[in-house]
Amino acid sequence: MLPESLPQSLFDKLWQSHVVQAQSESTPAIIYIDLHLVHEVTSPQGFDMLRDRGIAVRCPERTLATLDHSTPTLPPGDDGQRPYITKQAQRQVQTLRDNCREFGIELHDWDSPSRGIVHVMGPELGATQPGMTIVCGDSHTSTHGAFGALAFGIGTTEVGHVLAKQCLLQNKPKSMRINVEGKLADGVTAKDLALNIIRYLGMNGGTGFVIEYAGEAVRSLDMESRMTLCNLTIEAGARAGMIAPDETTINYLRGRAKVPQGEAFEQVAEKWLQLASDLEAEFDSEITLDGSAMRPAITYGTDPGMSVAIGEPVPEATNTTQEKALQYMGFHGGQSMSERKVDVVFVGSCTNGRISDLRAAANVLRGRSVASHVRMLVVPGSENIRKQAESEGLHEVIIAAGAQWRLPGCSMCIAMNGDMVPAGKTAVSTSNRNFEGRQGAGSRTLLASPETAAASAVMGCVAGVSDLEPAREAS
Amino acid sequence: MQAFTKLTGPILVLEQENIDTDQIIPARFLTATDFDGIGEHAFADWRLDDNGEPIPGHVLNRAGARNSPILVGGHNFGCGSSREHAPHALMGFGFRVVISSQLADIFRNNSQNVGLLPVVLEADQHAALLQMDGEEITVDLEQCRVRVRTADGAEQSWAFSIDPFARHCLLRGLDRFDFLNQAEDAIVAYEESR
Numbered sequence: 001m002l003p004e005s006l007p008q009s010l011f012d013k014l015w016q017s018h019v020v021q022a023q024s025e026s027t028p029a030i031i032y033i034d035l036h037l038v039h040e041v042t043s044p045q046g047f048d049m050l051r052d053r054g055i056a057v058r059c060p061e062r063t064l065a066t067l068d069h070s071t072p073t074l075p076p077g078d079d080g081q082r083p084y085i086t087k088q089a090q091r092q093v094q095t096l097r098d099n100c101r102e103f104g105i106e107l108h109d110w111d112s113p114s115r116g117i118v119h120v121m122g123p124e125l126g127a128t129q130p131g132m133t134i135v136c137g138d139s140h141t142s143t144h145g146a147f148g149a150l151a152f153g154i155g156t157t158e159v160g161h162v163l164a165k166q167c168l169l170q171n172k173p174k175s176m177r178i179n180v181e182g183k184l185a186d187g188v189t190a191k192d193l194a195l196n197i198i199r200y201l202g203m204n205g206g207t208g209f210v211i212e213y214a215g216e217a218v219r220s221l222d223m224e225s226r227m228t229l230c231n232l233t234i235e236a237g238a239r240a241g242m243i244a245p246d247e248t249t250i251n252y253l254r255g256r257a258k259v260p261q262g263e264a265f266e267q268v269a270e271k272w273l274q275l276a277s278d279l280e281a282e283f284d285s286e287i288t289l290d291g292s293a294m295r296p297a298i299t300y301g302t303d304p305g306m307s308v309a310i311g312e313p314v315p316e317a318t319n320t321t322q323e324k325a326l327q328y329m330g331f332h333g334g335q336s337m338s339e340r341k342v343d344v345v346f347v348g349s350c351t352n353g354r355i356s357d358l359r360a361a362a363n364v365l366r367g368r369s370v371a372s373h374v375r376m377l378v379v380p381g382s383e384n385i386r387k388q389a390e391s392e393g394l395h396e397v398i399i400a401a402g403a404q405w406r407l408p409g410c411s412m413c414i415a416m417n418g419d420m421v422p423a424g425k426t427a428v429s430t431s432n433r434n435f436e437g438r439q440g441a442g443s444r445t446l447l448a449s450p451e452t453a454a455a456s457a458v459m460g461c462v463a464g465v466s467d468l469e470p471a472r473e474a475s
Numbered sequence: 476m477q478a479f480t481k482l483t484g485p486i487l488v489l490e491q492e493n494i495d496t497d498q499i500i501p502a503r504f505l506t507a508t509d510f511d512g513i514g515e516h517a518f519a520d521w522r523l524d525d526n527g528e529p530i531p532g533h534v535l536n537r538a539g540a541r542n543s544p545i546l547v548g549g550h551n552f553g554c555g556s557s558r559e560h561a562p563h564a565l566m567g568f569g570f571r572v573v574i575s576s577q578l579a580d581i582f583r584n585n586s587q588n589v590g591l592l593p594v595v596l597e598a599d600q601h602a603a604l605l606q607m608d609g610e611e612i613t614v615d616l617e618q619c620r621v622r623v624r625t626a627d628g629a630e631q632s633w634a635f636s637i638d639p640f641a642r643h644c645l646l647r648g649l650d651r652f653d654f655l656n657q658a659e660d661a662i663v664a665y666e667e668s669r
Contacts, residue, residue, distance in 0.1 A: 153557035155585035
């Protein structure tokens with residue numbers, strides 16, 4: 001009888017099935033990449049490398065490009081020109097356009113009905129599929145792990161490698177499983193779940209690991225929530241997070257543009273459903289958390305691990321890193337978070353810019369008004385989401401409440417396109433990073449769910465949904 | 476890529492923990508389509524005022540800062556985004572080595588790819604270096620050792636580990652792509668086997 005093969009984790013299986021050349025004592029493994037997502041910021045020097053060496057893109061059909069980071073979210077002016085923040089930003093967009101034309105890559109340009117933030121668009125088109133290896137010159141590529149893919153961010157040199165050879169040089173990371181048992185309470189979102197996990201691990205607790213999320217609280221999340229959770233994996237330092245595919249995954253993908261259609265889909269879906277960690281699989285680290293005890297969270301500091309439950313005061317600093325964070329944020333230990341006046345609210349990004357996020361924000365805003373001193377931007381994650389939201393009338397609710405309804409893009413999450421938070425001002429943001437200056441030099445970012453962000457916009461201070469007065473009746 | 480074998484020079488210490496890539500190179504400087512001149516924007520929000528003038532007294536603006544080839548950063552240096560602009564900005568500023576007690580995964584990979592030597596030391600060794608701002612040390616990639624003279628005058632030699640392939644490429648100034656390129660037969664075989 002053949003010896004039984006060792007039990008494997010989902011990550012082990014994805015890794016092993018993509019090894020082109022095994023890792024040795026002196027060389028890394030060569031890993032095949034199924035899908036390479038490309039955007040304007042981290043790709044130009046990668047394409048230059050191809051030109052310098054006179055080589056083509058190996059698999060244009062495995063490469064998918066979009067415009068998202070440097071793009072304005074305001075429409076063209078009367079002159080028909082889009083309001084790029086700088087000529088350089090406009091040139092960067094044009095460079096991607098030229099590169100995609102030269103190398104034969106599918107680009108979702110301004111005129112594409114599917115253009116969107118790279119990590120929103122890939123899943124929406126069904127380009128993201130279970131069992132794949134997916135990379136992009138962007139750390140939030142971890143998002144795609146929600147589908148049971150091995151997905152992680154890479155640097156620009158590696159973008160060049162994948163364009164040229166469809167492969168990457170990698171050492172195999174360690175594995176971690178995070179089981180979240182129990183049910184999340186009403187009002188506790190995937191963003192809250194992720195912030196609770198990052199608080200537990202710390203912003204570097206996942207460094208060197210690939211994380212698999214499991215347990216009842218994870219299994220019961222819908223796909224958009226799973227994407228939010230996996231998206232934020234990098235904020236604990238882990239390059240990739242993943243969730244084994246199940247019926248939720250299959251139902252989300254069925255009928256999408258880039259998956260097989262009809263009977264062919266059902267056949268491949270059967271294979272996808274086999275992708276799971278073996279019962280006896282071992283992990284380098286395993287953690288179990290109680291999801292039922294988790295509460296809506298908001299960050300107070302300058303890394304995503306520094307969060308409290310809504311309603312709790314700012315914690316006392318216990319080391320110089322926390323002291324410095326509180327000083328930057330203008331908080332002191334023991335202070336009530338609700339004392340903080342909010343200047344800006346941002347709903348959007350690859351973390352929380354999907355239709356369920358916009359519905360959640362609109363539900364809070366319906367029959368209410370954004371406080372007069374608050375500037376609120378709602379930025380859909382893609383053109384498809386924008387159209388869906390508009391067909392549901394969400395944009396009317398958002399505009400009637402006094403918020404701005406923008407065109408899709410990364411916008412104020414990374415503040416490259418001119419959408420930014422002024423120095424010293426406080427933003428409640430549904431994005432992924434609260435680093436110093438992330439949303440503009442001197443900006444102070446509080447990360448939270450769309451529900452909390454919208455509630456804070458209405459109250460004009462840090463607030464949760466439970467702090468709201470009942471909404472006005474619709475007239 | 477420029478080869479790296481051994482280097483002796485003064486260290487510049489940024490002891491703050493969790494120095495993220497948004498600090499190393501703020502996102503507004505990412506719209507260029509090349510890395511030329513990006514070192515001028517390294518740590519822009521720390522060392523430059525609103526008019527782009529150096530802030531007096533900042534450690535990154537002291538005389539000789541740009542001639543300090545070794546950056547010693549606090550724990551978990553380079554966390555955050557995948558922007559390769561970060562190691563390029565550090566090299567453009569003048570650094571050839573970055574030392575910490577922990578480096579973020581993507582930052583470390585990016586550094587190896589562009590020729591910035593990433594060195595991870597034990598916590599106590601790192602803590603000692605944090606107290607030695609401006610002093611000369613030697614980083615020897617051939618021996619995988621950091622050599623320092625501590626405050627009590629004792630010579631110390633600390634081993635560090637680095638991915639063997641990264642070391643191989645850095646020592647010889649090899650582009651990692653060439654290794655990938657030589658695997659063409661294996662790639663074709665893999666593609667045909669699917």
